[in-house]
Amino acid sequence: MKKCKRSIISGVLVLAMCMGTAVNVQATTIEEAQEIADQLDEEKEAAEAEKNALTDQLNQIIGEMNVAQERLTNKQAEIRQAEDDLVQAKVDENTQYQSMKKRIRYMYEVGNTQFIEVLLNSENMGDFLNNVEYVNQLSEYDRDRLADFQKIRSEVEARERALQEEYVVLRNLQDALIAKQAEVEQLLADKNLQIADLEGQIGENAALLEELIRQAEEEKRKQEEQAAAAAAAAAAAAAAEAEAAARANGGSAYIPSTDVVVSGNGQFTNPCPSGSVSSTFGYRTFDNSFHNGLDLAASSGAPTYAADSGTVLIAGWSDSAGNWVVVDHGNGFVTKYMHHSALAVTAGQSVSKGQQVGYVGSTGYSSGPHLHFQVELGGSPVNPQIYL
Structure with missing residues (x-):
């Protein structure tokens, strides 16, 4: 008898503890559960709207990234073209410089006597002045051509620097977009978690509401039978004993070098013999x-x-x-x-x-x-x- 009484008391205490927890974290009446359901539905609707806005923002960022990537690709092509143009400009400048050096070396080796003879062999003053002008024009031509090629090379270098600066700006823009994409994706993931949590709360509250309705109907039935309290205690005790029985049954950079290597019989040596x-x-x-x-x-x-x-x-x-x-x-x-x-x-x-x-x-x-x-x-x- 004492054992049975203890079981009933412990069952009532367990029921009281469960009801106390429900009071602290959940609704205790049908009206409160319905109010919570309406509030959760509003929060979910707002979260869904925020999710849609974030999705639109993410799609916009992805579109901007695609445009930025296309611009980056085009800029890379422009930079490669500028590099090729710079190489050609330096080739032209170097060719003119080498040609001018050859003419200067020739003038130095043979001396200026041939030019003097050309001038002295002039038939008259007009012919003499024409020959002097020809010698001057030959020297000026070399200088002018070299200056032209140097100017072209400087212009190409400036263009390449400008393109490189534009490329850096575009790359920074792309990096900013990538960071923004990651931020929005994180916000979207958080929003999905929030929606999932709200859906879980809605499900729990719906189950609770259903349970409260069931309890209310059960309570009404018990009151009509005039044994509501005893029946509830007995049911709690029976549930506690059943739970205990279930547990008992098993519930569960730069490096200089002097190396010289020539290989092969072609016009050019192999530039990488080990490759x-x-x-x-x-x-x-x-x-x-x-x-x-x-x-x-x-x-x-x-x-x-x-x-x-x-x-x-x-x-x-x-x-x-x-x-x-x-x-x-x-x-x-x-x-x-x-x-x-x-x-x-x-x-x-x-x-x-x-x-x-x-x-x-x-x-x-x-x-x-x-x-x-x-x-x-x-x-x-x-x-x-x-x-x-």
Whole structure:
């Protein structure tokens, strides 16, 4: 009897504790549950509207990113064209400079006697003045042409700098858009969590409302039977004992070098003897593009060499070519060496055939360590393997 009484008391206490928890965190009446349901529906509707606004904002950002990416791609193409134009401008400037040096050297070696003889052999004063003017015009022509080419080169350099600055602005814009996208995506994820939580609360409140209605109907029935309290206590005790029984049943950079290596029998030496051909000159089917050079895959840090003697026009950084070197060999030949990890020459330096110019790397637009070797004749790319 005592055991049964203790079971009933403990069941009532358990029921009281559960009801106390419900009072603290949930509605205790049907009216309160209905008010909470209306409030949760309003909050969910507002959250859905915010979610739709965030989705529209995200779509707008993605559209702006697509536009920015297209502008970046176009700007990269403009920069590559400007780099090619700069190379050609330096080639023209260097060619004119070399030609002028040859004429000056000739005048120095033979002396000015031939020019004096030309002037003294003039038939009359008019002829004499014409010959003097011709000599002056020849010197002025060389100077003017060199000045013209220097001006063109300066203009191309300024254009390339301006394009690089525009590229940085566009890149910063894209980075800002990426950050904004991440922020909006996080807000959208948080909003989804909020909506999911509201839906959970709505479900819990609906279950509670249903339970409260059931309890009210049960209470009415118990009152009509005039044994509501005893029946509730007995039911609680029975539920507690059933729960206990269930548990009991098992509920549950720059590096100079003096190396010179000449290999092969072609017009040009192999610029990377330790490398192997990974992509040839010409059309490539895997990316539907035309490859302007010869890719020689090699380990990072492997030396690269000048294909022939010449003048280093460029030794520096390019967003696309990475650390690169451009050498003018004269007679219209220019070679380019791209994607170095470090360089061994500087711009304006004269290099001999087989002299080291850099170290293999994977800088710029590169998917692995290799040397992109490009040969141009008259400003147009040609197959490098013809000359190796």
